[in-house]
Amino acid sequence: MPNIKTLALNxxxxxxxxxxxxxxxxxxxxxxxxxVLNSIETPVVVINAxxxxxxxxxxxxxxxxxxxxxxxxxxxxxxxxxxxxTAFRALVKRGALPDDQxxxxxxxxxxxxxxxxxxxxxSGALERGHNFLYVCYDNEAYMNTGIQRxxxxxxxxxxxxxxxxxxxxxxxxxxxxxxxxxxAHHIPYVGQSSISHWQDxxxxxxxxxxQFDGPAFLNVLSxxxxxxxxxxxxxxxxxxxxxxxxFWPLYEVIDGHYRLTHEPLDNVPIERWLRLQGRFKHLxxxxxxxxxxxxxxxxxxxxxxxxxxxxxxxxxxxxxxQTHQQNSVSSYAQ
Amino acid sequence: xLNNIKRYEQGDAxxxxxxxxxxxxxICVEACPSDILTLxxxxxxxxxxxxxxxxxxxxxxxxxxxCFTLERPESNLISNNSYETYTRK
Numbered sequence: 001m002p003n004i005k006t007l008a009l010n011x012x013x014x015x016x017x018x019x020x021x022x023x024x025x026x027x028x029x030x031x032x033x034x035x036v037l038n039s040i041e042t043p044v045v046v047i048n049a050x051x052x053x054x055x056x057x058x059x060x061x062x063x064x065x066x067x068x069x070x071x072x073x074x075x076x077x078x079x080x081x082x083x084x085x086t087a088f089r090a091l092v093k094r095g096a097l098p099d100d101q102x103x104x105x106x107x108x109x110x111x112x113x114x115x116x117x118x119x120x121x122x123s124g125a126l127e128r129g130h131n132f133l134y135v136c137y138d139n140e141a142y143m144n145t146g147i148q149r150x151x152x153x154x155x156x157x158x159x160x161x162x163x164x165x166x167x168x169x170x171x172x173x174x175x176x177x178x179x180x181x182x183x184a185h186h187i188p189y190v191g192q193s194s195i196s197h198w199q200d201x202x203x204x205x206x207x208x209x210x211q212f213d214g215p216a217f218l219n220v221l222s223x224x225x226x227x228x229x230x231x232x233x234x235x236x237x238x239x240x241x242x243x244x245x246x247f248w249p250l251y252e253v254i255d256g257h258y259r260l261t262h263e264p265l266d267n268v269p270i271e272r273w274l275r276l277q278g279r280f281k282h283l284x285x286x287x288x289x290x291x292x293x294x295x296x297x298x299x300x301x302x303x304x305x306x307x308x309x310x311x312x313x314x315x316x317x318x319x320x321x322q323t324h325q326q327n328s329v330s331s332y333a334q
Numbered sequence: 335x336l337n338n339i340k341r342y343e344q345g346d347a348x349x350x351x352x353x354x355x356x357x358x359x360x361i362c363v364e365a366c367p368s369d370i371l372t373l374x375x376x377x378x379x380x381x382x383x384x385x386x387x388x389x390x391x392x393x394x395x396x397x398x399x400x401c402f403t404l405e406r407p408e409s410n411l412i413s414n415n416s417y418e419t420y421t422r423k
Contacts (some may be wrong), residue, residue, distance in 0.1 A: 019400030233360030
C-alpha cells in the first residue's frame with residue numbers, strides 16, 4: 001500500500017493526470033483523480049462523464065490526461081464503460097490482446113452525472129457485473145453549470161435553483177443516499193471516502209481494483225469553493241470536518257458486510273462544518289434555529305444506522321483479516 | 335510551460351516546483367508541516383527555505399494544480415511495494 005511519499009513519487013513515474021487544466025483555484029476534483037489513478041498499478045482506461053472534470057481538463061487543443069480517455073454524455077458514462085470493458089474482454093478471448101496484462105477501467109462522474117442523470121446506466125452496469133470502478137466525485141450540486149441543486153445537495157443548502165430568502169430556506173429535501181443505492185445492487189465492493197483522507201481513498205481504490213472481478217463503486221466527497229462558498233485554502237479542512245462531524249462517514253461494504261474505516265472524533269457538532277460555508281450562512285439566522293437541530297438529528301440517525309451495521313459485521317472482518325494476513329494482502333494486515 | 339520548473343535540492347532528494355501552474359489557492363501553505371511554502375506578490379507559490387523541507391510529499395499529494403513533484407533516491411522501489419504491510423492508526 002502506498003504511503004504519502006509513494007503516492008507523490010508515483011507522479012514522477014507516470015503522469016496520468018497533469019496540471020495546466022482550468023479547474024478552479026482550490027478545486028477538490030484533481031485531488032480525487034490523482035489519488036485514484038496513482039493507487040492503481042495496472043494500465044488505466046478512463047471513461048469520463050460530462051462535468052467540471054471533463055470540461056476543464058480537455059479544452060481544445062490541450063488535454064490534462066495522459067491515459068486512454070473517453071468522454072461521453074452525462075447519462076451514459078457507465079454504459080460506455082460497460083462497452084469498453086466488454087470489448088477488452090472480447091479481444092482478449094479472441095487472442096488479439098494478451099491475457100496476462102490486466103487493464104483497470106475507471107469511470108469518473110460528478111454528483112449530477114451519477115446521482116441524477118447517470119443513475120440508470122450506472123445501475124445497469126452494476127447489475128450486469130462489469131469489471132470496472134466507478135468513482136463519483138461528489139461536490140453536492142451542478143457546479144459546472146452554475147450551482148443548481150442536485151439530489152446530492154444537502155438539506156438547507158442555498159443554490160441557484162433552491163435559493164434561500166424570505167420564502168425558502170434553501171433545499172427543502174434531504175440528500176439522496178447513493179452509496180446505499182449502490183450497496184443494494186449486491187456488488188462486491190462499495191466505499192465512501194473523502195479528499196481529506198488520502199490514505200483511506202488510496203486503500204479503497206487499491207482493494208477494489210485488485211481483490212475482485214466485478215463492479216466497484218466509490219463515492220468520494222470533493223469540495224467546491226465557488227458553490228460551497230468557502231476560502232480555497234480551507235478545501236481539505238472542510239472535507240475533513242464533514243467526516244469528523246459524521247455527515248460523511250468513511251466506510252466500505254465488502255460483499256454486503258459493513259466496515260467503518262475511520263473513527264471520527266467525539267461530539268463534533270454539524271454546525272462546525274456548516275458555519276465555514278457560505279451556502280449555509282442563512283441557517284444561522286435566529287429564525288432558522290430549528291433547521292440546525294433538524295440537520296443534526298438527521299446526521300445522528302444516519303450515523304447510528306451505519307455504525308449498527310458495522311457493529312454486526314465485526315466478526316466477518318476479523319475472519320477476513322486473518323485470511324488476508326495469510327495471503328499478505330495489505331489493506332487488512334493491521 | 336515546463337521551462338518554469340524550479341528545482342530545490344537537499345542531498346539526493348529534490349522538490350520540483352512549477353510556478354506557472356500555481357493558481358494561488360493556499361492549500362499547500364496550509365498543509366506544509368515545515369511551514370516553508372508561501373505565496374509571492376503574483377500569487378505564485380515560493381519555497382522559502384528548502385533546508386527545512388522533509389520531503390514528506392503532502393504538498394504534492396494535495397496540490398490541485400500539480401505544481402509539486404518529488405524526486406527521491408528510492409523512486410525505483412515504487413513498483414515493488416504493492417503489498418508491503420503498514421500499520422493503520
